Amino acid sequence: MKNWLKGLNISLFLIAIIGLYTGCAGNQNQFADNTDNANIVKVHTSKPIDQTVANKAKEKVIKGEEISGVKAVNTDKELFLALKIDQFDRFRLKNIEKKVKTDLEKTYPDHKILVSTDSKMYLELGQLEVKLQKDNTKMKTLKKEFNRIKSLMKEKT
CATH class of the missing domain: 1.20.5 (Single alpha-helices involved in coiled-coils or other helix-helix interfaces)
Structure with a gap:
């Protein structure tokens, strides 16, 4: 037994x-390295609102192995990026945010850089990118939306 x-x-x-x-x-x-399946949607708009700075910043930032998605919008003097960070790397959010911000400040010294890892900011910038893609947005409306998103960012902190 x-x-x-x-x-x-x-x-x-x-x-x-x-x-x-x-x-x-x-x-x-x-x-596995997920930069292969990370989708970067380049925002192409009419001439009054040029988003080439945001598109170049997206290409540069997405190369980071801990970043799985990037949304970015720029005005004349500001660049706002929202990052989607992989689960395991969320322990280092502040370090990743600071690193991305310093890299972009070196690349674009004439722009004020705002970087967020908040998922709400990621969604809001995604919606703003869609509005810009439709070419219905004017610079005044873009700045108004931009300021609204910035105020949401300040609420969080």
């Missing part, structure tokens, strides 16, 4: 190990 219980315990232990191994082995590609 003792040998039978001992054999049963060993069998259950092996089944548990195999189950854990197959569960963990199935998620191997979860932490």
